[in-house]
Amino acid sequence: MAAVYRPGLRLSRPGLSPWGWSSWRSIQTLRVLSGDLGQLPAGVRDFVERSARLCQPEGIHICDGTEAENTATLALLEKQGLIRKLPKYNNCWLARTDPKDVARVESKTVIVTPSQRDTVPLPAGGARGQLGNWMSPAEFQQAVDERFPGCMQGNRGRDTEAGALKILTGEPVSHWPCNPEKTLIGHVPDQREIVSFGSGYGGNSLLGKKCFALRIASRLARDEGWLAEHMLILGITNPAGKKRYVAAAFPSACGKTNLAMMRPALPGWKVECVGDDIAWMRFDSDGRLRAINPENGFFGVAPGTSATTNPNAMATIQSNTLFTNVAETSDGGVYWEGIDQPLPPGVTVTSWLGKPWKPGDKEPCAHPNSRFCAPARQCPIMDPAWEAPEGVPIDAIIFGGRRPKGVPLVYEAFNWRHGVFVGSAMRSESTAAAEHKGKVIMHDPFAMRPFFGYNFGRYLEHWLSMEERKGARLPRIFHVNWFRRDEAGHFLWPGFGENARVLDWICRRLEGEDSARETPIGLVPKEGALDLSGLGAIDTTQLFSLPKDFWEQEVRDIRSYLTEQVNQDLPKEVLAELEALEGRVRRM
Numbered sequence: 001m002a003a004v005y006r007p008g009l010r011l012s013r014p015g016l017s018p019w020g021w022s023s024w025r026s027i028q029t030l031r032v033l034s035g036d037l038g039q040l041p042a043g044v045r046d047f048v049e050r051s052a053r054l055c056q057p058e059g060i061h062i063c064d065g066t067e068a069e070n071t072a073t074l075a076l077l078e079k080q081g082l083i084r085k086l087p088k089y090n091n092c093w094l095a096r097t098d099p100k101d102v103a104r105v106e107s108k109t110v111i112v113t114p115s116q117r118d119t120v121p122l123p124a125g126g127a128r129g130q131l132g133n134w135m136s137p138a139e140f141q142q143a144v145d146e147r148f149p150g151c152m153q154g155n156r157g158r159d160t161e162a163g164a165l166k167i168l169t170g171e172p173v174s175h176w177p178c179n180p181e182k183t184l185i186g187h188v189p190d191q192r193e194i195v196s197f198g199s200g201y202g203g204n205s206l207l208g209k210k211c212f213a214l215r216i217a218s219r220l221a222r223d224e225g226w227l228a229e230h231m232l233i234l235g236i237t238n239p240a241g242k243k244r245y246v247a248a249a250f251p252s253a254c255g256k257t258n259l260a261m262m263r264p265a266l267p268g269w270k271v272e273c274v275g276d277d278i279a280w281m282r283f284d285s286d287g288r289l290r291a292i293n294p295e296n297g298f299f300g301v302a303p304g305t306s307a308t309t310n311p312n313a314m315a316t317i318q319s320n321t322l323f324t325n326v327a328e329t330s331d332g333g334v335y336w337e338g339i340d341q342p343l344p345p346g347v348t349v350t351s352w353l354g355k356p357w358k359p360g361d362k363e364p365c366a367h368p369n370s371r372f373c374a375p376a377r378q379c380p381i382m383d384p385a386w387e388a389p390e391g392v393p394i395d396a397i398i399f400g401g402r403r404p405k406g407v408p409l410v411y412e413a414f415n416w417r418h419g420v421f422v423g424s425a426m427r428s429e430s431t432a433a434a435e436h437k438g439k440v441i442m443h444d445p446f447a448m449r450p451f452f453g454y455n456f457g458r459y460l461e462h463w464l465s466m467e468e469r470k471g472a473r474l475p476r477i478f479h480v481n482w483f484r485r486d487e488a489g490h491f492l493w494p495g496f497g498e499n500a501r502v503l504d505w506i507c508r509r510l511e512g513e514d515s516a517r518e519t520p521i522g523l524v525p526k527e528g529a530l531d532l533s534g535l536g537a538i539d540t541t542q543l544f545s546l547p548k549d550f551w552e553q554e555v556r557d558i559r560s561y562l563t564e565q566v567n568q569d570l571p572k573e574v575l576a577e578l579e580a581l582e583g584r585v586r587r588m
């Protein structure tokens with residue numbers, strides 16, 4: 001894939017790009033297949049012309065975003081054999097990628113700044129940095145030179161490009177175009193520029209999502225005093241009609257989409273969805289933190305999604321949806337692990353690898369990171385204000401992770417500063433959304449580890465600085481863990497719709513209810529404060545227990561992570577919170 005995306009922000013003037021675009025040889029007259037270059041703003045036109053000179057496509061199609069364009073694009077991709085229609089649904093499609101191009105590639109995702117420390121903290125003792133990858137402008141220039149010149153030309157282009165740019169050549173392709181060896185996802189925050197090569201998959205190539213709305217936007221947000229975060233946004237209304245909005249940060253594959261679209265198990269409660277992945281938040285003139293979802297759709301993990309776990313997602317994906325790497329049924333439908341739908345008699349399944357598959361087979365039928373991509377407006381519970389330009393007022397921020405041991409169902413931070421520390425100390429079992437292997441507990445501060453657009457130490461300072469904003473009404477901060485297990489490995493909490501019980505407690509805390517007790521790690525629900533009516537046996541003692549040996553190890557791990565990885569850039573306030581926690585754990 002060779003896609004160059006540049007949001008229309010502060011476009012540099014012709015000839016001024018540091019990447020030496022102007023030095024590439026000029027090509028034949030540009031062949032504009034549709035649209036009018038002359039109608040584009042000067043900066044955009046300049047960008048298109050320079051990119052075309054560099055990549056040398058056979059033609060240029062200027063997107064107009066119309067339905068007709070969408071239909072024509074789908075038809076062309078179908079003709080090229082890149083997607084196939086799923087006749088069981090309305091306008092739904094299946095793409096099967098190259099098995100080597102199935103997830104975000106964090107190791108090949110870089111941020112380019114003149115100074116390394118603007119992008120990443122320098123770890124102590126020469127340790128390998130885990131908070132993003134920096135590339136120098138010179139190295140980046142070389143990487144661009146090695147990849148882009150002529151990459152859309154004739155046959156060569158076929159091996160390296162995909163998506164909208166691929167269709168420019170109009171030639172049929174029999175395989176998923178990617179170049180895993182040369183994949184590079186580069187961000188140049190100073191230029192607000194993203195350059196992606198070699199992958200057609202998800203976050204590597206949907207450049208408006210992780211690349212722009214998180215990495216570049218987090219840098220913009222720091223410069224301009226707002227927040228760009230890996231958070232869902234939901235509205236929750238209690239039986240008395242009182243509505244609150246919360247934003248929640250979870251690492252990939254912790255059930256963010258399920259929570260964002262939750263059908264509450266508690267009678268009389270209503271959840272409405274504003275967004276399932278990204279929140280842009282700023283304080284308004286009344287000091288309220290307001291959030292918008294900058295996305296237009298959902299790009300959710302398919303396996304585990306079912307009428308039980310997420311009925312609203314299932315309703316959303318019945319039409320106008322592009323599925324990737326799920327399995328296909330012989331009656332033209334989709335299938336995956338945990339879809340919880342018996343196969344009708346006589347219906348067979350083809351796996352994401354194109355092989356016959358039957359229930360009980362060792363290999364999964366769908367790739368664990370297989371996805372659905374659907375318009376948000378199709379979700380039956382979209383919040384009436386989901387597109388409101390002023391955003392929705394956020395009263396609580398929830399952090400969470402997949403923690404099989406030691407971390408209670410819910411706790412509240414003592415205050416903003418403690419909450420920032422809680423975000424910095426987030427950890428979770430690893431996910432299929434990136435290239436990591438195995439179920440290791442990874443540090444994932446603010447669920448942003450793969451998405452920071454600048455030095456994490458400075459990001460922490462930015463969060464801490466919110467406390468100093470005059471008139472800011474800071475949201476309360478909570479931490480949740482739906483995934484704690486007992487000794488036998490069984491989940492201690494049913495999750496999904498029952499998580500409304502935790503949101504209920506959070507809402508009551510926001511109303512000022514005295515329903516929390518202090519523990520060394522934060523405030524947890526008082527005995528009987530969590531509504532467990534009708535739930536059957538829940539072992540709340542285990543669910544909320546704080547084993548001293550676990551927390552001793554946890555604070556050791558947090559200390560070594562923060563002091564090694566953030567090192568000189570760790571704000572003293574965060575270090576002080578860590579020391580305070582260490583003291584409380586010692587006295588446990």
Ligand code: OXD
Pocket residue numbers: 104202203251252253277299433434
């Ligand atoms: C995603 C992720 O949303 O990896 O795809 O976080």
Ligand code: MN
Pocket residue numbers: 230252277
């Ligand atoms: Mn995400």
